[in-house]
Amino acid sequence: MEITTVTRGNGTVLSLAGRIDTVAAPMLEQAINRVMESGSRKILLDFSGVSYISSGGLRVLLASAKKLKNTGDRFGLCCLSADVLKVLKLAGFTSIFSIYPSEGEALAGW
């Protein structure tokens, strides 16, 4: 999986491309942790290039949401494919963090 990190306004956008499988899930966790260590507390994951997420990937999302729950923190996902949105929705994750149709709509509120 490829992860591209870009700062946009108040937040940091991680654009993901590929499958979030057993190999990619720890990579994603490390990338998110690095962004948090650099001081950014508003993180948006752009799922445009993601076709699949494993349970390991779900665990990383949950762990990240847990770390970003202080006042002023933001953690969101955007541009989800039908497959990935379905898994998140059925697993109940959509009530834990925000899901946006596009990057612009997400960052507009941050």
Place this chain on the structure above:
Amino acid sequence: MVYPLIRKVDIVSSNSYLVQTPDAIVLIDPGGLPDQAAHLASIIRGIRGEKARPVIMMLTHAHVDHFLAACSDPLLADPGITLFAIQESGARSLESSDRQVTQAEMLGKEVTPMRIDLRLLEAARERAGAPVRRTFANGATVMVVQDPLESGLPHERIVVGDGPPLDIFHTPGHSPDSICIRIGGLLFIGDLLVAANPGLAGIAGWNRDALIRSITGIQELLSRGGITAVCPGHGRVLTPDDTARMLGAVQGEARLLTGVAELNRDRARETAAFAEDCMEQVNELFTVMAGRLYYVSHVMDELGETEIAAGLPEMIRGEVIDDLLDSFASFTREVHSGRHMPIALALKGGQVIGKLQRTFDQEGLAQIIDPTLVLRAERLLGDYTITFRGFSLPRDIAEHDLNALLRASLTDHTVRSSSDDDVLASADDHAAFGRLLLARIGTSPLLGDVEVTFGADSKTLTVPVDRERFLDLLTYLLEDLVGTGAKAITIHTGKDGDTTVVTISGAGCTGRPGGGIPRRFLSGLCERAGGTLDSCEAAGSRQFTIRFGTVL
């Protein structure tokens, strides 16, 4: 002296065994890979360097994974060095390059006609009991004595010079030409132990009744004693006791295999496709189940119930499941790129599903997360196992009122499994409250936040349908709509001439279009339920149409 070449079990190549006797070098099953043949040939050259002796190459049966290597090495193909012996029907298969019986067709291998020097257990040989002396181009002088029966099995004894006799037993079942070979305390049994396995039962030349008889004969032979080690065609060398026990299980398994479908290339391809479809759906179900559990754990943690929260993820071994699903996905890509044959994917599906069935606590999970998720996962794994074993999936088609089924299903998906009164009533019982709380967090009703409209042209609509499969299908379709963000779902039933039509549409879907609907899996499920399925999607909406005709 024996040189065993034991390989990791696969469908590409068998084990090989080299046995040195004073007057011969016996090679049993050269295997299916050129490297393996080259390795064996180099050992044989070394042994012959110490004392020149003829090589006798015997096949336990003529399947490509046991013999194909013999064609690739000059030493093994040289009639001046190697005498090639196989049971007579196997000889016919090799001489005529029979692609079905040798499994070359199934495994995508090329076979060319082969020279056979010695046909074992020939039906039309000279009078039983009378020794026949034969001399071959490699200098071997062989004495062959055919007995009518030994341990209830057709038997032939071969003696080369002063060496120990080679006792050959005809043990058909896995293939018509299967033999077991006894040399002193060693018994070489070819593929007898795997003959009832899914992916092998039903292959061309397979015979259930012959297999059962052959196992009885070998068990009797083992019970007489004198055998110290049993050498199978695949897997490790075994003790006689372990072998007898395993053969008992294989025989029991074989007895259940009445009506198993023939496993040919077409069925292998269909089974592989079904494995792919099932696994796609299994992937989603297991990810959702694991996700649900993580979600419940997260909420319990937020509520300060850290101990309960920590124990929940252990109910499903997410990492093991992810690894299994990843390995199947990468193997599928290899099959699509032409690296493996479809039968290999069918077998891989069998392995992965067998392991998946051991990775989750089904009963415990069903008490916390939506039990229909767990039930569907179980049913899916079971359906693949049935198909993989060569049986047709059971269908329980009976007359049902579709409107009643739909209404009941919609209610199930809208109402919580526990009422508010249940929760209040449990407030004084800490354990009961904990259980209800977990279930309440874990089983949010699928249609809880969706506006559902149900309309029917007539009060009742009776059609022949497999109730369980129809309800499963309905849940998959509703999940698809809810999962892709549908805000409103409309279901309508009616007639179009003789056809009964159910449409299920979702509006306000937000997921990016494309993907999302594993069409082949759902179409197959719909057919097993008794209908046909069509789907279409447009910006923000998706629609499924199920049709039940008059002819099933």
